[in-house]
Amino acid sequence: MALVVTAALTVALAGCQQSSGDGDGDRDGDGEGRPTASAPAPTRASGYGVVFLGIDECSSFGRESFTEVPCTSERAAARVIARYDGRAGEGQPCPATTDFVLHISEQKPSADEDGDGAVPQGYACMRNLEPPHPGDPGGGGGPRTIVGDCVYSAGAGEVRETACDSTAEKNPEYKVTEAVERRSDCPASAELYVQLGGPRPVGCARPL
Structure with a gap:
């Protein structure tokens, strides 16, 4: 994901974190506290097959296409840890x-949770059942950047997230050590x- 950053003693640049792609089963990001047109409530989980990818339900592995499967299935690869209606960029942020x-397009199956023959547009925040976990601090991925993550300079006032252990293509250059209200609250090492x-x-990042 690309993030807009400001270097010490420079003019702040506006922006927010965003990862590329859209459509079914792809990745997308939305930063914590992002302005929202509405605040949709999470879809309530009621067991496999009752709510499409409800909370605590599982999906098969895949980004271009995916299916809901029982969490005990050998095909199960990731679990839903939060589920919201609407578009990810306009709704609640996923857990850190x-x-x-997973972006869920509106669908009209033969049966659904409330019997109206439709699954509304929404998004599911997913957690892999097994490692790796790119969303963990320092993992080098996930839809959000959090304390413990590492980044490298992508030019033009941007940085991109990368794994802190240098196993990714790009080596880490900075590490986010704290989240504060104002730049002045960051330590001198930032x-x-x-x-x-x-x-x-504000994420305070120190050089590595």
């Missing part, structure tokens, strides 16, 4: 350690400020 987001959003929107 979400590994990826040389980069990453916009995180939420009640503590």
Whole structure:
């Protein structure tokens, strides 16, 4: 994901974190505290097959296409840890350690949870059943950047997230050590400020 950042003693740049792609089963990001047109409530989970990818239900592995499967199935690869109606960029942020987001297009199956013959547009915040977990601090991925993550300079006032253990293609250059309300709250060791959003929107990043 690309993040807009500001270096120490420079003019702040506006922006928010965003990862590329859209459509069914792809990844997308939305920063904590992102402005929303509405605040949709999570879809209530009622067991496999009752709510399409409800909370605590599982999906098969895949980003381009996916299916809901029982969590005990050998095909199960990830679990829903939060589920919302609407578009990810306009709704509630996923939990901090979400590994990826599945975008669910509106569908009209023969049966659904309320009997109206439709599954509304929404998104499911997913957590892999087994490692790796790119959404963990330092994991190098996930829809959000959080404390403990590492980034590298992507030019033009942007940084991108990468694994802290240097196993990714790009080596880490900075590590987000704290989330604070204002840049002035960052420690003196901070040389980069990453916009995180939420009640503590400034990420203090030190060089590695």
